[in-house]
Amino acid sequence: SYELTQPPSVSVSPGQTARITCSGDALPKQYAYWYQQKPGQAPVLVIYKDSERPSGIPERFSGSSSGTTVTLTISGVQAEDEADYYCQSADSSGTYEVVFGGGTKLTVL
Amino acid sequence: EVQLVESGGGLVQPGGSLRLSCAASGFTFSSYDMHWVRQATGKGLEWVSAIGTAGDTYYPGSVKGRFTISRENAKNSLYLQMNSLRAGDTAVYYCARARNSDGMDVWGQGTTVTVSS
Numbered sequence: 001s002y003e004l005t006q007p008p009s010v011s012v013s014p015g016q017t018a019r020i021t022c023s024g025d026a027l028p029k030q031y032a033y034w035y036q037q038k039p040g041q042a043p044v045l046v047i048y049k050d051s052e053r054p055s056g057i058p059e060r061f062s063g064s065s066s067g068t069t070v071t072l073t074i075s076g077v078q079a080e081d082e083a084d085y086y087c088q089s090a091d092s093s094g095t096y097e098v099v100f101g102g103g104t105k106l107t108v109l
Numbered sequence: 110e111v112q113l114v115e116s117g118g119g120l121v122q123p124g125g126s127l128r129l130s131c132a133a134s135g136f137t138f139s140s141y142d143m144h145w146v147r148q149a150t151g152k153g154l155e156w157v158s159a160i161g162t163a164g165d166t167y168y169p170g171s172v173k174g175r176f177t178i179s180r181e182n183a184k185n186s187l188y189l190q191m192n193s194l195r196a197g198d199t200a201v202y203y204c205a206r207a208r209n210s211d212g213m214d215v216w217g218q219g220t221t222v223t224v225s226s
Contacts, residue, residue: 037154041204043146045213054214086154088154095157100153
């Protein structure tokens, strides 16, 4: 089955830039989405269609795509950004399959 | 206020069945695709099923043939019938809405399913 690969963890100091990658063979053909999840809470959509930001999401969150890798960038990281981040996309083989990456724990030092 | 509220979780024995519900409010439910996503304790998100606005349904191999997603637009409700439950189905189950390529932009708070003897 189709897989999306994320690093298990990323650590940054407050005010620095965090970059979380997600790799998958179908990413050149399928949109990617990013979700933030804090402990005990439901996920929140922070990026859709590779690089679009939903209303209410701070401008410091941005997304980009290059080949088989998409990247979530958080500029000027704040303590409140510490959370798990999941990428999500779909298979491009013709079967409808929604796939999540394994998740990345962002630690703000 | 746009809201999704799940219910129906609980403790069930292996091999048993459970039906989850998701009540939608604050938006035109019939215009959105709906998904179920689960998360085992300490683990990542796993997509469980989806239903389109026309009633088309989709499942991953892990639940196909055991789980059935359905919707009742007149009641603004989404359902997940889960049969032949296994210990590996133990998780928090979330419902989420999606439209076109806009992603799962609204999620419920989740309902917990525990499969154990």
